Amino acid sequence: MIRVVDASVLIKAYVPETGSEAAARFFAAMDGGEVEALAPDLIYSESGNILWKKVRRGELTAGEAREISAAILGLPLRVEPGHVLLPLALDLALSCGVTVYDALYLALACVHETTFVTADRKLVLALEATDFRRHVQDLE
Template structure:
């Protein structure tokens, strides 16, 4: 999957909800839609996005219709959803146990490692658990157009 990057649910939600780092998340979304980069995620990502959207509705930040439309759009954007097999789940559990993060968060890291790419996140807890090591990057560091400074693809 050359040219692929993993986006976690914290980034995918920002494709629809204008909050911190919305611009960078939108740049990643646009690069995906225009074929400059392929966004992939574990098949559990839409469930996490739906859960986050429900929280926005419950807090009054989003109406139910807009949340439903966001979920519909997410499906239409054809994020590459990767099934969770025994090997990926085992790698995620090992990472989760070693770093103290949820298995859901660890799935993104395990997927990025298995694909030889990076995962973009806005999840500060996940970033702290990594201690600055690859393959996790903050979405604020996404430069757009599918490339980092110097023109190299934003994959490892």
């Protein structure tokens, strides 16, 4: 089974917080070969930014953030270039009222006719009223 995964899910796999258990299950399924995870290349920048914010807020040390960053880079993600997805992502962002960043993940899910797994509840709710709701799944 192929699933698109976003940075919110990656971070929850490494930082204990709400949704961490569900993220751990997702990655266990990936490790077991049950799930192949896809992501736009934006996932690395977004993950790094989330880690930076957590260090700034005192939720992680710089060393912990570096360790998590290295672990994320070692994940067997199938990463696709965002620039190829940009035209579709922009159209999706404009029609669904979401950011282009979020729409890149949605575009990838649409192209591969699969589901985009996210821990971003606001995004899930924003897409519930659209024709694209079948392409998004709340991590929980």
